[in-house]
Amino acid sequence: MSDPHSIAEARALRDEALAVFRADLDLVKAETSPARFKERAVGEAVEMIESARDIASENKAVIGVTLATLLAWFFRGPLQDLARRLADTVRSGD
Structure with missing residues (x-):
């Protein structure tokens, strides 16, 4: 024990x-x-x-450019339509 x-x-x-x-x-x-x-x-x-x-x-400039790029990407469809209409207007001479 x-x-x-x-x-x-x-x-x-x-x-x-x-x-x-x-x-x-x-x-x-x-x-x-x-x-x-x-x-x-x-x-x-x-x-x-x-x-x-x-x-x-x-980095204010980098953030500004990034935001502008994001907005352009989100609104790319309407921006492309606008560019197409402007190009048609320039071609037609109106």
Whole structure:
């Protein structure tokens, strides 16, 4: 059989391990709470908005050209019709 001293040491180690586990479990519960998820999501969104604002202020011309290109692509059908009508008007001489 084991001596009482080694049993006491084993129990102390077990209790210490259980305390560490419970502390970790409490931390996991706190980090996975809905309030914490919301807090992190809001923090990430604010950080992304600030980054986008910084990039936009440094690259206004690039953003303007990109927006103009997107608008031209979305309205390509009406723009092509307009160009065709203008070309027909120029050819007909009216």
